[in-house]
Amino acid sequence: METLSLFIAEHINLIYFIVLSIFVGVEVIGNVPTVIHTPLMSGANAIHGVVIVGAIYVMLHLKTDDYAGLITGFLAVLLGTLNVVGGFVVTDRMLEMFKKKK
Amino acid sequence: MIESLLEICYLIASVTFVLGLKLMGNPRSARQGNLIAAAGMGVAIFGTIFLHEKEVPMLIYGLIGLALLIGTIAGWVTARKVAMTKMPELVSLFNGMGGACAALISLIEYPNLKNETGSLIAVLAGLIIGTVSFSGSIIAFMKLNGSLNKAIRLPQYNILNTIMMAVVLGLGVVMTIVPELNNSVNLYILLGLAVLYGVMFVIPIGGADMPVVISLLNSFTGLAAACGGFLYDNKAMLTGGILVGSAGTLLTIIMCKAMNRPLSNVIFGAFGGGNSTGAGDSAAGGTVKDIQISDLAVLMNYSRKVVIVPGYGLAVAQAQHVIHEIELLLQSRGVEVKYAIHPVAGRMPGHMNVLLAESSVDYDKLVEMEEINPEFSSTDVVLIVGANDVVNPAAKTDPSSPIYGMPILEVEQASHVIVNKRSMNAGYAGIDNPLFYNSKTSMLFGDAKSALTSLANELKNLG
Numbered sequence: 001m002e003t004l005s006l007f008i009a010e011h012i013n014l015i016y017f018i019v020l021s022i023f024v025g026v027e028v029i030g031n032v033p034t035v036i037h038t039p040l041m042s043g044a045n046a047i048h049g050v051v052i053v054g055a056i057y058v059m060l061h062l063k064t065d066d067y068a069g070l071i072t073g074f075l076a077v078l079l080g081t082l083n084v085v086g087g088f089v090v091t092d093r094m095l096e097m098f099k100k101k102k
Numbered sequence: 103m104i105e106s107l108l109e110i111c112y113l114i115a116s117v118t119f120v121l122g123l124k125l126m127g128n129p130r131s132a133r134q135g136n137l138i139a140a141a142g143m144g145v146a147i148f149g150t151i152f153l154h155e156k157e158v159p160m161l162i163y164g165l166i167g168l169a170l171l172i173g174t175i176a177g178w179v180t181a182r183k184v185a186m187t188k189m190p191e192l193v194s195l196f197n198g199m200g201g202a203c204a205a206l207i208s209l210i211e212y213p214n215l216k217n218e219t220g221s222l223i224a225v226l227a228g229l230i231i232g233t234v235s236f237s238g239s240i241i242a243f244m245k246l247n248g249s250l251n252k253a254i255r256l257p258q259y260n261i262l263n264t265i266m267m268a269v270v271l272g273l274g275v276v277m278t279i280v281p282e283l284n285n286s287v288n289l290y291i292l293l294g295l296a297v298l299y300g301v302m303f304v305i306p307i308g309g310a311d312m313p314v315v316i317s318l319l320n321s322f323t324g325l326a327a328a329c330g331g332f333l334y335d336n337k338a339m340l341t342g343g344i345l346v347g348s349a350g351t352l353l354t355i356i357m358c359k360a361m362n363r364p365l366s367n368v369i370f371g372a373f374g375g376g377n378s379t380g381a382g383d384s385a386a387g388g389t390v391k392d393i394q395i396s397d398l399a400v401l402m403n404y405s406r407k408v409v410i411v412p413g414y415g416l417a418v419a420q421a422q423h424v425i426h427e428i429e430l431l432l433q434s435r436g437v438e439v440k441y442a443i444h445p446v447a448g449r450m451p452g453h454m455n456v457l458l459a460e461s462s463v464d465y466d467k468l469v470e471m472e473e474i475n476p477e478f479s480s481t482d483v484v485l486i487v488g489a490n491d492v493v494n495p496a497a498k499t500d501p502s503s504p505i506y507g508m509p510i511l512e513v514e515q516a517s518h519v520i521v522n523k524r525s526m527n528a529g530y531a532g533i534d535n536p537l538f539y540n541s542k543t544s545m546l547f548g549d550a551k552s553a554l555t556s557l558a559n560e561l562k563n564l565g
Contacts, residue, residue, distance in 0.1 A: 007220060014332065014340075021341055024120055025348030032127040034360070034445045034470055037353065038452035041317055042193050043126045043136050044350055047119050048323045049196075050143060050342035051204045054330035056150045058210050059166050064159050069210050074169050076206035081173025083200035084147075088140040089181035090192055091126075095133040097459035 039094045046087025052080025104153050109337070111149030116341035118142025123349060129465060146338045186460050187417040190453065191246035194239045194316045197323050201235030204228050204326035205293070211333065212289055219278060221333055226274045228329035229289070230296045234270075235322040237300030242316055245304070255306045260370050263306075266299045303369075311368045313446065313453075314357050318365075321350025360445030363508065390526070393544035395553065398520060399560035405482035407438040409474065411511055412458065414448045415488015415523065419550035422461040424558055425487060429463065431561045441467055442474040442484075442511050444492035471511055478515035486513065486521045487550050494535045504533060519543040522550055 008015065032040060055076035062069045118138050125135025151166065177196075184192050208229035215221055244250035256262055273292050277284045307315055328343030330336070358365045402408055410429070416422060429439045441463065447454045455468055469477075478484065486493055496503040497510045513519050519542050526538070537543055546553055 003219070011220065014335070017337075017340060018328075018344055021344035022348040025123075025345045026352050028120060028123045028127065028345070029349040029352045029356075033129070034443065034452055035455040035465060035468065036127060036129055036132060036452060037357070037445075038189070038193075038456050039132055039136075040123075040126050040452075041320060041350070041353060042189075043132075043139065044123065044324070044346045044353070045193050045197050045200070045320050046136075047123065047139055047143070047342050048320070048327045048346040049200050049203075050115070050119070050146060050339050051200055051207070051323075051327035051330055053146050053150050053336060053339055054207045054327070054334060055203055056147065056166055057334055057336070058207055059162055060150075060154055060156070060158050062162060062210075064161050070162075070165060072206050072210050074165050076203045076210070077166055077169035078173045079199040079206070080203040081170050082177045083196050083203060084143055085174045085177030086181045086192070086196045086199075087177075088136060088143070089178055090184075090189065090196070091136045092133065092140075093181065094189065094456045095126075095136055097456060097462075 039091055042087060042091040042094060046084060046091055049080060049084035049087055052077060052084055055080045104155055108149050108153040111145050111153065112336065112338035115142040115146035115149075115338040118145075119338075119342050119345055123345060185420075186457055187420070188247070189456065190313065190316065190448075191243045194243045194246060194319070197316065197320050198236045198239030198243065200323045201232040201239060201319070201326055204232030204323065204330055205236060205296075206232075207330055207333075208232065209289075209293070212286070222278055222284070224329045224333040226277060226292070228326050228333070229293060230270060230274055231322050231329065232326035233293060233296035234300040234303065235319045235326060237297045238304040238315070238319050238322075239300075241301055241304040242312055242319065246312055250305075256302075259302070259306045263299075263302050266295070266302055270295045270299050307368065314354055314365070314368050317350055317354040317357055321347045321354060324348075324350055357446065360509070390538050390543070390545050393520060393546055395546070395556045396560050398544075398546060399557055399564055401518065402432060402437065402483050402485070402557075403435055403561060403564050405432075405437055407440075407477075407481045408432055408483045408485060409440050409442050409478065409481045409513075409516065411442045411444075411484060411486040411489050411493060411513060412447065412454045413487060413489025413492065414453075415490075416550050417448060417453070417457050417488070419488065421487065421550040421554050422457045422463075424551060424554040426458070426461040426463050427558050428554060428561065429467070431558060431565070435561075435565065439467065440469050440474065440477070442471070442513075443468050444471050444489070444511050447489060447492050471509060475512050478512050481516040483518045483520060484513045484516040486519065487554070488522065490523070490535055491533060493537055494533060495537055495540075496533065496535065499536075513537070514540055514542065517542070520546055522546040522548070522553055524549060 055073060059073040059077060062073055119142060122135040122139025125131040125138065208225045211225050215225060277288055304315055324343045324346030327339055328347060331339030331343050355365060358368060410425060416425065432439050441458060443454050455465065458468060459465060491505055493511050493513045494505060495514060497505045497508045500506060514537060521538060521543060523545065538545060
């Protein structure tokens with residue numbers, strides 16, 4: 001119990017940040033028309049590709065003789081890039097077709 | 103100095119994610135929103151690489167550059183080349199990549215951990231969630247592209263899955279609490295169990311529920327990214343991850359609502375080849391009548407109002423351009439044409455809108471279920487192309503049907519119902535459809551594209 005309250009006290013800013021972000025996420029999505037659900041899901045899919053920032057960060061801190069780490073990190077950056085680039089391009093392709101021609 | 107610059111980069115990225123997602127909620131501004139979020143992502147990525155205080159060996163820069171290059175080319179080419187019908191499985195695949203990325207980060211970071219409970223939780227949670235998202239997405243991908251088209255159910259799979267989840271979470275908790283058990287062997291056991299759980303989680307979920315699963319896994323990956331953000335105290339990862347986590351969960355719930363089923367029912371319930379399909383078979387039955395294309399052309403030509411109900415079959419046959427041509431032909435004859443879009447038509451919500459937009463159908467013509475349902479009674483002809491479950495009246499009348507309670511398009515209110523199907527096989531969800539045996543219904547058997555092309559030609563001859 002004590003560790004828990006210590007943990008909360010230590011990370012209180014972070015906890016605020018997380019709780020408020022959750023509300024932002026809910027608020028931002030509320031009342032979107034079904035028309036846009038697929039592109040929206042695809043766009044959200046691209047945004048969580050931000051995990052690549054973590055992968056790059058890990059790589060930058062590795063030692064050059066840590067081969068297992070380098071291989072894993074390389075793979076992580078590669079997969080993260082696929083997520084980001086593929087995600088945004090697919091979303092753009094879907095949305096391209098929503099252009100209003102009038 | 104350099105560090106605060108990097109923080110500003112992350113701030114910019116966070117703002118663009120929120121803004122981008124917000125703009126994406128409206129068809130008019132959606133494309134712009136996506137580009138803004140992408141630009142913010144670029145700022146975060148390049149900021150991380152270049153605004154780095156420590157000296158980093160060239161080898162590492164080279165490897166990062168190479169990975170970025172290969173990933174960009176592969177991602178770009180796949181995303182550009184793939185057919186519109188394949189979009190849902192591609193989203194699932196990219197989602198899996200993100201989950202795997204998060205899991206790999208945890209694997210590298212684990213040996214570097216000091217005695218800090220918060221970081222350990224973040225690493226283990228990132229590993230579990232990322233891995234489940236990865237293996238689940240791959241199964242979803244295989245199901246959608248047809249290489250795994252049966253819902254595989256172990257006996258008592260519900261209980262089995264729940265036990266499995268408890269084991270995975272339990273091992274994670276034990277590793278956090280008992281320092282002696284906190285070792286690499288257990289980490290890899292945890293990894294293996296998480297892979298297995300992801301597979302077991304998705305494999306029994308059948309056909310029509312796949313969109314919901316993808317959306318759920320999408321929010322999982324968001325959470326995994328947020329775990330990384332917690333680990334590194336990286337605000338861009340936190341905002342991006344949590345945003346997608348909460349927005350994705352809400353989107354999942356909205357989708358379930360569209361099917362009038364609680365989320366728990368999707369995950370644990372029997373669907374698509376479930377036990378109750380047998381009852382549906384015997385309840386339906388009877389004779390179907392079919393219609394000649396020339397007769398249909400005449401019928402439509404002299405109608406006042408035609409409503410087209412598109413489904414996944416239209417997408418598979420790539421018939422979206424022909425259907426638009428028919429729409430224009432009818433309109434030139436003074437017929438009012440609309441498209442009725444069920445929230446879960448196709449394999450993803452909004453899938454039909456994307457497809458029809460591809461063939462330049464004006465999106466004002468795409469009418470959502472609640473708005474179009476009252477209009478069916480004043481409709482002369484309903485043309486159903488490759489849709490099945492979303493027009494199945496069993497959802498209203500047959501409590502034993504697995505889709506009982508799902509709101510449907512009430513097409514049987516119209517004077518004539520024309521169903522284009524390849525054969526009498528049951529739909530994606532594997533349920534028989536009494537609509538086909540209705541006296542108002544005529545079947546137009548054949549591939550959607552060739553049938554509709556002949557229909558368009560007949561209509562031209564009438565003009």
